[in-house]
Amino acid sequence: MVLSCDDTDSCSIHWKDTGEQSFGISRYSYQFCHAYFEYPDVSFFKGNEQGLGVFQPSELAKFLLIIVGALTGMHLSEIRIYDAEHLYKNPVKMIWPFVYTFIFVTSLAFFVFLSVRDMSPIIISCIFLTCCIWKIVPNPDQTKSRLFEWICRGGISVFCMIAMAFIIYIYNVPESLPPIIPQKDRILVWTNPALYPHSGEQVIKSMTIAGLGGWFGATGSWFGNNHAAMTVPMIQNDFVGAFIIYRWGGLLATLLLVIQICYMTAFFKTAQQIDSEECYGGFDRRRMKFVFCMMIYGFAWMTGIQWLISWSNVLGLFPVMGQPMTWISQANSHLIFFALPSLAFVMIARQGGMGVRL
Known part of the structure; x- marks a missing residue:
C-alpha cells in the first residue's frame, strides 16, 4: 500500500x-x-x-x-x-x-x-x-x-x-449452566448467596459490612477502628467499596460515585473535542488525532466498566470479579500499567498536545 x-x-x-x-x-x-x-x-x-x-x-x-x-x-x-x-x-x-x-x-x-x-x-x-x-x-x-x-x-x-x-x-435458572463454565460457583453465589455460605462468604461479609455503615458510617467517628471491615477478604482491593461505606457511610460513597462520573465525563468530553476539532498540520497529525481520540474513548469505557464491577462486588449486582477500584484500591499493577498512562494521555490532550482548546 x-x-x-x-x-x-x-x-x-x-x-x-x-x-x-x-x-x-x-x-x-x-x-x-x-x-x-x-x-x-x-x-x-x-x-x-x-x-x-x-x-x-x-x-x-x-x-x-x-x-x-x-x-x-x-x-x-x-x-x-x-x-x-x-x-x-x-x-x-x-x-x-x-x-x-x-x-x-x-x-x-x-x-x-x-x-x-x-x-x-x-x-x-x-x-x-x-x-x-x-x-x-x-x-x-x-x-x-x-x-x-x-x-x-x-x-x-x-x-x-x-x-x-x-x-x-x-x-x-443458574443450575442450567454446564459444569465446564469457569468460576461457575461465583454465578451461583450471585443468584443466591445465602445458599452457598462457604463460597459466598466474601460477598455476604461485604454486603453485611456495607449495611452496617448506613448513611453516616458505623464507627461513629472518621477515626474509629476498622476491625469489622477488615474481616472481609481482599477488602483493600476488590471490596474497598465496602470499607468506604462502613467507614464513612453511604453519603460519602455517593459523593465518590459522583466524582467518578465527573472523571469519566472529562475523558469523554476530551475525546469528543479532539474528534470535533479542526486539525491543521497535515496527514500525520490527523492520524495522531484519530488515535488519541480512540484511545481516550477506550480509557473512558474501560475505567467506567472497572468502577461498575468494583461497586457491583460490594452490592452484589453482578458475580464477583477480581477488579480493583481505580485510584482507591491497593492495586499497583493497575495503577502503573493502566490508570496512570490513561490519565497522562488525557492531560497531554487537554494541555493542547492535540490542539484541543478547553
Missing part, C-alpha cells in the same frame, strides 16, 4: 500486490507480542487472580488492547475516506490485513487473561470491543452508502439484547 498526499492535504491510497502491507503488519504483530507476551505465558501455569508474583499481566494487556484497537480503527478509517471505491469492490482484501492483526493480538490478550484464571478481564474487553466497533463503524461523510454502518450497529444492538436476555435467564 502506498499513501500519497499533496500540498492541499489531499491523500490517496494505491495498492501494490507486493505483499508489503501484510509483511509490515505481521512484523508489527510479532514485535508487539514478543515484547510482552513472552513473559506472561509462564503465568498460565503458575498465575492466579493476583497475577504472577507482584505483577498483574492482564492490566498491561488491557492497555495494549486499547492501543491496537485505536491503530486498527485509524487504518480502517483511512481506507474508507481515501479509497472507498476499492473498499466496496473488494472489501475483504482491503481490510483483512488490519483485521487479522487485531484478531491475532486480541486472541493473545485473551490468552493472558485466561492465564490469571479470572474471567472478568475477558468480560471487560468484550464490552470494550463492542463499544469500539460501535464508534468506528459510522461511514465517513464522503461515503454515500450507509449499509455497512446499519448492518454493524444493528448486529451490535441484537447481540446486546441477546446477552441481556441470557443474563436474566442465567440469574433465574
Whole structure:
C-alpha cells in the first residue's frame, strides 16, 4: 500500500500486490507480542487472580488492547475516506490485513487473561470491543452508502439484547449452566448467596459490612477502628467499596460515585473535542488525532466498566470479579500499567498536545 498526499492535504491510497502491507503488519504483530507476551505465558501455569508474583499481566494487556484497537480503527478509517471505491469492490482484501492483526493480538490478550484464571478481564474487553466497533463503524461523510454502518450497529444492538436476555435467564435458572463454565460457583453465589455460605462468604461479609455503615458510617467517628471491615477478604482491593461505606457511610460513597462520573465525563468530553476539532498540520497529525481520540474513548469505557464491577462486588449486582477500584484500591499493577498512562494521555490532550482548546 502506498499513501500519497499533496500540498492541499489531499491523500490517496494505491495498492501494490507486493505483499508489503501484510509483511509490515505481521512484523508489527510479532514485535508487539514478543515484547510482552513472552513473559506472561509462564503465568498460565503458575498465575492466579493476583497475577504472577507482584505483577498483574492482564492490566498491561488491557492497555495494549486499547492501543491496537485505536491503530486498527485509524487504518480502517483511512481506507474508507481515501479509497472507498476499492473498499466496496473488494472489501475483504482491503481490510483483512488490519483485521487479522487485531484478531491475532486480541486472541493473545485473551490468552493472558485466561492465564490469571479470572474471567472478568475477558468480560471487560468484550464490552470494550463492542463499544469500539460501535464508534468506528459510522461511514465517513464522503461515503454515500450507509449499509455497512446499519448492518454493524444493528448486529451490535441484537447481540446486546441477546446477552441481556441470557443474563436474566442465567440469574433465574443458574443450575442450567454446564459444569465446564469457569468460576461457575461465583454465578451461583450471585443468584443466591445465602445458599452457598462457604463460597459466598466474601460477598455476604461485604454486603453485611456495607449495611452496617448506613448513611453516616458505623464507627461513629472518621477515626474509629476498622476491625469489622477488615474481616472481609481482599477488602483493600476488590471490596474497598465496602470499607468506604462502613467507614464513612453511604453519603460519602455517593459523593465518590459522583466524582467518578465527573472523571469519566472529562475523558469523554476530551475525546469528543479532539474528534470535533479542526486539525491543521497535515496527514500525520490527523492520524495522531484519530488515535488519541480512540484511545481516550477506550480509557473512558474501560475505567467506567472497572468502577461498575468494583461497586457491583460490594452490592452484589453482578458475580464477583477480581477488579480493583481505580485510584482507591491497593492495586499497583493497575495503577502503573493502566490508570496512570490513561490519565497522562488525557492531560497531554487537554494541555493542547492535540490542539484541543478547553
